[in-house]
Amino acid sequence: MESLDETEATLRGQAHIWKLMYAYADSMALKCAVELRVPDIIHSYGGGPVTLAQIASRIPSPSPGTAYLARIMRLLVRKNIFSANHCEPDGGHESHETLYSLTPSSRWLLQGPGSELSLAPLVLMENHPWLMSPWHCFGDCVKTGGIAFEMAHGRKIWDFASENPEFNRLFNDGMACVSGVVVRGIVEVYKDGFESIGSLVDVGGGVGKTLAEITKSFSHIQGINFDLPHVVATAPAHDGVTHVGGNMFETIPHADAVFMKVSFIAKYLMHIINL
Structure with a gap:
């Protein structure tokens, strides 16, 4: 019979395999953000904070999938590509709406004027x-x-x-x-x-x-x-x-x-x- 430590080690080993198996999700989410120019959209609002609806409104699509966008943003927030905080309800925002801002990492993904050192082209190349x-x-x-x-x-x-x-x-x-x-x-x-x-x-x-x-x-x-x-x-x-x-x-x-x-x-x- 396995000891408690052996059981924990076995489960940690399994979790490690799951983590490696889905590691590609991080780079795919990053690529998505660059393709949609999410960093540039947030930058156009002064770097944030901005709502999900504000980001979606600048994506060139008649009906962007905000549910998908929310999941991608949640993952990239966990990876410190963007920051997020919840605002208190007031006249301008819905109750506990999430507000997103740029981080030092996402500033490397800007593609507009003055972004000569952007890493965005490398992200698109490596993940194509x-x-x-x-x-x-x-x-x-x-x-x-x-x-x-x-x-x-x-x-x-x-x-x-x-x-x-x-x-x-x-x-x-x-x-x-x-x-x-x-x-x-x-x-x-x-x-x-x-x-x-x-x-x-x-x-x-x-x-x-x-x-x-x-x-x-x-x-x-x-x-x-x-x-x-x-x-x-x-x-x-x-x-x-x-x-x-x-x-x-x-x-x-x-x-x-x-x-x-x-x-x-x-x-x-x-x-x-x-x-």
């Missing part, structure tokens, strides 16, 4: 079915040693991006999001290095956001943003930056220095892509 489907191939990867993304989509990620403009945009926006967060810290601590060079090539620079930040702080630098042709084809113009398409395994443009960044997120993503 295109990048979620390779996770379902882990078992096959173990059996055959193949690559998860190729198993899910039948081609390498770079070929898939070149053939699919929407995926190309989604991926580039997500990577630009990572660059925007990382590069400002680099610029702050590596001033002497940047001041001593006249030209800089960013290998795998995506749509050029990293170089745009660098040349903004060091206007004397001539930046060369180097990436695959289908990537730079969609890159916007940046002051002091020239976009060049090519393959880094064949040749890279000449410059005083070469910049290659590998952030934790990028390494993690590349690991999943090539698993």
Whole structure:
């Protein structure tokens, strides 16, 4: 007969499996909030507090499902994405109505003007079915040693991006999001290095956001943003930056220095892509 401690440990083990089994619900709720631009809606009211009805009124739908929205908001409040408190009944609110506000976390999900460091593009990229489907191939990867993304989509990620403009945009926006967060810290601590060079090539620079930040702080630098042709084809113009398409395994443009960044997120993503 199990002791009380053994019984408790067994039940905790079961609860742990349930928690892991439904862990995806957190990221799906987060994605939903970003897609509906709930953080921006609350921000438009000064960051809160706002009612559920006020949020629903700004969602572009003739009949938003407020019951679903309430459940999603309740989950995200528990995860500290939003804060909530209950107001006392008065002339403007229903009895004990829940009021929602932004938190430091949800401010990272704003997508309007002045939100250059938003993580919203990364949330949308990582939780899109295109990048979620390779996770379902882990078992096959173990059996055959193949690559998860190729198993899910039948081609390498770079070929898939070149053939699919929407995926190309989604991926580039997500990577630009990572660059925007990382590069400002680099610029702050590596001033002497940047001041001593006249030209800089960013290998795998995506749509050029990293170089745009660098040349903004060091206007004397001539930046060369180097990436695959289908990537730079969609890159916007940046002051002091020239976009060049090519393959880094064949040749890279000449410059005083070469910049290659590998952030934790990028390494993690590349690991999943090539698993």
